[in-house]
Amino acid sequence: MFTQFITILILVSIVGCILYGRRLIRTEKVDAVFGNPERAKGGTHWIIVGSSAILLIWLYYSWDIAKGFYPKSANELCQVAKVNESLLGLKYQFPIEEREFKSTSIIKIENKNLQIITKEIQSSPDLSSPQKTTLVGFINETRQLIPLLTNENLMETDTKIQIKEMTAEIRLLTSNFKKNDYPFETDEQKSERLRAVSEEGGWGITKVQSGTGSIENTIEVPLVPATNKGLKFDAAAKELEIINDKFFKLRNHNPQFKNSIKALKDKIKEYRGGLDDTQEVASTFAKNIVKIARRIEFASIYPPNALNEMQKAIVEFDNVQKSEQGGLRFVDMFLFPAGTIVSSGTSCSEQGSGRWLPKPSDTLNKFILMSKPSVGYKNIPLLWIDMMDVSKIIGFILPDWIADVLPGEYPIHTKDGVVEQNFKGRVLKVVTGDFKLFKIPVPYGHIWDSFLRVFLGLIFGILIGVPLGLFMGLNRFAKGFFDPLIELYRPVPPLAWAPLIISVLGIDNTGKVFLLFMVSLSIMIISARAGASGTQLSKIHAAHSLGASKKQILRYVIFPNSLPEILTGIRVAVGMCWGTLVAAEFLAGTTGIGFVENVAKKYFQYEVIWITIFIMGMLGLLFDVTLRKIIDKTIPWRGKG
Amino acid sequence: MRKILSFILGSILALNLTISVANSAAKEVRVAYFLEWPSPNLEDMQKKNFAKALGVPVKWTNFTNGGAMTDAMLAGDIDISYSQGLVPFINAVKSKAPIKLVDIAMEYGMGGTTCVTSNASGITKANATELEGKKVAVPLGTMAEYVFDESMKVVGADRKKMDIIQMDPEEGAAALVSGDVVMACLFGGNSIKAATAVGTRLLTVQEARDAGILGIDITSVTTKFMKENPEMLRTFIEVTHEANDRYRAGKSDMNAMSKASEMKVGDMKETLSGFKFLTPAETKQSMTKGNLDAFLKGMGTPRGNVDTSFLPL
Numbered sequence: 001m002f003t004q005f006i007t008i009l010i011l012v013s014i015v016g017c018i019l020y021g022r023r024l025i026r027t028e029k030v031d032a033v034f035g036n037p038e039r040a041k042g043g044t045h046w047i048i049v050g051s052s053a054i055l056l057i058w059l060y061y062s063w064d065i066a067k068g069f070y071p072k073s074a075n076e077l078c079q080v081a082k083v084n085e086s087l088l089g090l091k092y093q094f095p096i097e098e099r100e101f102k103s104t105s106i107i108k109i110e111n112k113n114l115q116i117i118t119k120e121i122q123s124s125p126d127l128s129s130p131q132k133t134t135l136v137g138f139i140n141e142t143r144q145l146i147p148l149l150t151n152e153n154l155m156e157t158d159t160k161i162q163i164k165e166m167t168a169e170i171r172l173l174t175s176n177f178k179k180n181d182y183p184f185e186t187d188e189q190k191s192e193r194l195r196a197v198s199e200e201g202g203w204g205i206t207k208v209q210s211g212t213g214s215i216e217n218t219i220e221v222p223l224v225p226a227t228n229k230g231l232k233f234d235a236a237a238k239e240l241e242i243i244n245d246k247f248f249k250l251r252n253h254n255p256q257f258k259n260s261i262k263a264l265k266d267k268i269k270e271y272r273g274g275l276d277d278t279q280e281v282a283s284t285f286a287k288n289i290v291k292i293a294r295r296i297e298f299a300s301i302y303p304p305n306a307l308n309e310m311q312k313a314i315v316e317f318d319n320v321q322k323s324e325q326g327g328l329r330f331v332d333m334f335l336f337p338a339g340t341i342v343s344s345g346t347s348c349s350e351q352g353s354g355r356w357l358p359k360p361s362d363t364l365n366k367f368i369l370m371s372k373p374s375v376g377y378k379n380i381p382l383l384w385i386d387m388m389d390v391s392k393i394i395g396f397i398l399p400d401w402i403a404d405v406l407p408g409e410y411p412i413h414t415k416d417g418v419v420e421q422n423f424k425g426r427v428l429k430v431v432t433g434d435f436k437l438f439k440i441p442v443p444y445g446h447i448w449d450s451f452l453r454v455f456l457g458l459i460f461g462i463l464i465g466v467p468l469g470l471f472m473g474l475n476r477f478a479k480g481f482f483d484p485l486i487e488l489y490r491p492v493p494p495l496a497w498a499p500l501i502i503s504v505l506g507i508d509n510t511g512k513v514f515l516l517f518m519v520s521l522s523i524m525i526i527s528a529r530a531g532a533s534g535t536q537l538s539k540i541h542a543a544h545s546l547g548a549s550k551k552q553i554l555r556y557v558i559f560p561n562s563l564p565e566i567l568t569g570i571r572v573a574v575g576m577c578w579g580t581l582v583a584a585e586f587l588a589g590t591t592g593i594g595f596v597e598n599v600a601k602k603y604f605q606y607e608v609i610w611i612t613i614f615i616m617g618m619l620g621l622l623f624d625v626t627l628r629k630i631i632d633k634t635i636p637w638r639g640k641g
Numbered sequence: 642m643r644k645i646l647s648f649i650l651g652s653i654l655a656l657n658l659t660i661s662v663a664n665s666a667a668k669e670v671r672v673a674y675f676l677e678w679p680s681p682n683l684e685d686m687q688k689k690n691f692a693k694a695l696g697v698p699v700k701w702t703n704f705t706n707g708g709a710m711t712d713a714m715l716a717g718d719i720d721i722s723y724s725q726g727l728v729p730f731i732n733a734v735k736s737k738a739p740i741k742l743v744d745i746a747m748e749y750g751m752g753g754t755t756c757v758t759s760n761a762s763g764i765t766k767a768n769a770t771e772l773e774g775k776k777v778a779v780p781l782g783t784m785a786e787y788v789f790d791e792s793m794k795v796v797g798a799d800r801k802k803m804d805i806i807q808m809d810p811e812e813g814a815a816a817l818v819s820g821d822v823v824m825a826c827l828f829g830g831n832s833i834k835a836a837t838a839v840g841t842r843l844l845t846v847q848e849a850r851d852a853g854i855l856g857i858d859i860t861s862v863t864t865k866f867m868k869e870n871p872e873m874l875r876t877f878i879e880v881t882h883e884a885n886d887r888y889r890a891g892k893s894d895m896n897a898m899s900k901a902s903e904m905k906v907g908d909m910k911e912t913l914s915g916f917k918f919l920t921p922a923e924t925k926q927s928m929t930k931g932n933l934d935a936f937l938k939g940m941g942t943p944r945g946n947v948d949t950s951f952l953p954l
Contacts, residue, residue, distance in 0.1 A: 085864070085868065088865065088868040088869060089868045089869060089871070092868075092869045092870075106696075109696050109697065110696060113693075113696055220737070221737075248871060288693055291693065291694050292696070295694075295696055295872075295876070298872055298875075299872055300872075337653070342739050342864075343739075344737075344738075344739030344740070344741070344864040344946075345741070345864065345945050345946070346943060346944060346945030346946065347734075347737045347739075347943060347945075348737070349736075349737035349738065349739060351715065351739065355715070378805075379801070502812055502815050502816055502819065502821070503815050503818075503819055506816070506819055506820075506821040507776070507778075507806060507808075507816050507821040507822070508821070587808075587812060589806065589807055590776075590804055590805065590806050590807075595807060598807060599781055599782070599807055601708070602708050602732070602781055602782030602783075603732055603736075603782055604708075604711075604732060604733065604736040604738075605736075
């Protein structure tokens with residue numbers, strides 16, 4: 001319902017905005033020539049068209065439109081898929097979707113294999129010429145086996161009858177299939193089926209395993225036929241399955257063939273038995289010849305015209321089932337782009353873009369579910385608040401050695417088993433945060449952890465990179481000294497360091513923050529340096545002649561001048577940090593968005609993967625928008641110097 | 642405007658067509674396998690015996706984990722996955738992937754997949770509850786996670802109280818060496834070797850076997866390939882079982898196997914000693930009512946994804 005509404009809304013807004021845009025061009029007084037930036041100003045309606053188009057493509061390729069408008073279509077297509085699955089093996093025998101009969105292609109392949117082995121035998125230096133003659137004799141006998149199978153006159157009557165029977169069965173099914181009340185379900189069966197349908201639920205339901213907090217994969221296409229049309233296909237699929245099995249059990253073996261192959265096998269066995277260890281090559285060749293003979297024995301090779309009737313029957317049924325699908329075929333074609341529903345015996349699934357591109361509605365539902373702190377991902381919420389005692393922060397800030405350097409000893413228990421606290425012990429408690437103060441709310445969760453890592457990496461990068469960059473822009477020694485170092489490590493992609501990080505810095509936050517720090521540092525240095533060296537000399541001269549000290553020049557001229565460059569650098573660094581973060585969290589993690597994505601990948605949870613992608617996109621955007629606001633507020637002189 | 646519109650429509654059409662027309666006739670069989678995970682049929686792979694037996698070229702592609710095998714099978718790039726772990730297979734069929742289990746590649750004790758605790762931490766089987774509140778490295782969604790779960794049940798430690806870090810075996814071994822984690826669960830000969838250099842197995846191979854902790858690797862196949870080329874699949878499994886027979890009889894060419902699995906012969910023999918290659922009859926028994934069946938039931942696997950009809954009985 002919701003999806004339907006959204007889809008229509010999107011279509012309407014796209015059409016409306018395009019019409020508005022075209023009218024605007026006509027009504028607007030255009031005195032700006034091509035190339036004038038004025039022409040690119042404004043255009044909210046095009047933003048709407050752009051974002052609506054993305055949403056529409058998403059809705060379309062995730063098959064959410066199909067789900068919204070034809071919720072029963074997946075179930076019906078599942079039944080059709082069952083028929084297709086049952087027909088797969090049989091169809092493959094005939095030039096229906098293939099170019100040639102399977103018999104033909106097998107004969108071609110095996111003749112080629114026999115040729116290859118003949119050549120190998122004849123050119124083998126390890127074989128004596130009598131051996132070669134014997135082996136080639138075997139090959140010729142193997143080759144003689146094929147005409148025994150393809151000769152219509154030799155074909156057994158029993159085999160012919162069985163093929164006829166199967167053909168008749170397919171024909172009967174075809175004529176029944178056209179009838180409206182096929183498969184002649186009784187009321188009892190019907191009520192039973194409908195009960196199963198209601199128990200099974202609809203297309204794409206999501207379940208949460210209560211207690212464990214884990215979200216199960218439940219992109220389910222209901223298996224039990226819910227509609228009369230579906231039922232028809234379901235029943236036909238079952239019948240075809242039986243015919244299919246019968247066909248593959250059938251062997252086109254006549255007495256002549258059986259005798260010949262038995263004789264050949266015995267001969268080769270006898271020959272191999274007569275060989276000693278030194279003649280292993282000949283033995284292997286003989287064994288390979290037997291393998292080809294056995295392949296011919298078990299392949300379904302039939303005389304060229306023996307299966308013609310059957311082929312016709314199958315094609316006829318295929319056409320009937322296609323026409324019986326009616327409108328469903330068009331739904332499949334147009335609303336299930338890039339894939340379709342596929343049956344696999346006991347289950348039906350979406351294969352194609354619907355599989356890896358989750359439906360917007362499902363994604364939203366799952367996101368709402370994951371946002372609940374009690375569900376989260378792997379027992380950790382996405383973003384939530386935890387009450388933390390301020391003492392912990394104090395304990396973290398104050399170094400523990402303060403207690404160690406105080407005079408005296410830590411308390412020792414007395415013989416009564418009581419520990420009496422002394423001053424030194426109390427100080428230790430304070431510096432380790434082992435006391436109670438008031439509690440403050442602290443955010444935690446996957447999103448917060450990722451955010452914090454990026455933030456810390458960025459801050460360290462700025463704190464070290466900016467002064468160093470400015471220094472390098474102003475001082476010959478600094479430039480010369482640090483340049484080779486920076487230029488050497490800057491072009492290295494940050495992820496190239498990743499394999500080392502675990503070994504050197506461990507798996508905790510240190511390593512990840514360090515990786516991000518490396519990313520932001522080089523960017524900050526480059527931008528600060530460019531800013532410092534780009535300051536106009538006239539401004540410095542002016543300040544100098546007004547009597548400004550070195551410090552003042554740096555503080556009031558050079559720094560404000562390089563600020564725009566620095567802030568642009570920060571914006572670039574944020575983007576790079578996000579890019580690196582995910583890979584860093586892939587390495588080893590217990591929390592973080594990258595960790596969530598990595599684990600979701602292992603369990604094929606495509607919705608979760610997309611949720612993480614969106615979260616990262618949104619957070620990146622948030623960072624960027626914030627920075628843009630800061631830039632606009634703090635340096636109004638940007639672009640005007 | 643019209644050009645843009647026709648371009649958009651054209652590309653939509655192209656996208657829709659390219660994905661729906663996947664592979665057609667099997668002019669070659671594409672098989673996935675693992676390096677560092679030796680099995681007797683790799684000798685046949687090395688000597689191209691599979692191509693001879695199947696009559697068409699066989700292309701072997703190595704993977705690093707079973708989940709990637711499933712992905713490749715769904716994308717239509719792989720027909721048969723040999724020695725896929727059972728846990729990735731279960732994850733795949735739980736997400737309704739159209740693949741089927743047709744054979745057991747091998748059963749193995751903790752020889753090939755195990756949890757190793759660092760010697761520095763002093764944690765052994767006896768005081769394993771100390772693991773609670775500490776960091777452990779586990780490659781989630783693999784057989785190693787299953788082994789981890791079962792081992793924790795044996796030693797009586799609570800998984801939920803531990804800090805589980807998702808790490809692939811090589812990284813897990815590195816983290817154990819650097820002391821970041823007190824235990825790492827791993828698979829693969831080289832990773833276990835690196836980990837046991839600084840640690841010991843939580844459960845010995847024998848203890849794990851006694852506790853019924855058992856890894857099973859399987860052969861899985863796409864439903865499409867199974868339906869279209871049943872005789873090729875049968876031959877593939879037959880050749881594999883012939884190789885297993887040869888291994889049991891001690892006639893395998895160890896050099897060819899070690900070359901194919903990219904391991905040293907000595908290391909490979911050690912890994913192989915932990916593997917059990919079943920006979921076709923044992924395989925069927927395991928698949929219908931034995932270890933495999935129990936495993937699948939224990940993990941809540943949807944039924945009907947096991948097919949024993951291709952076994953050379």
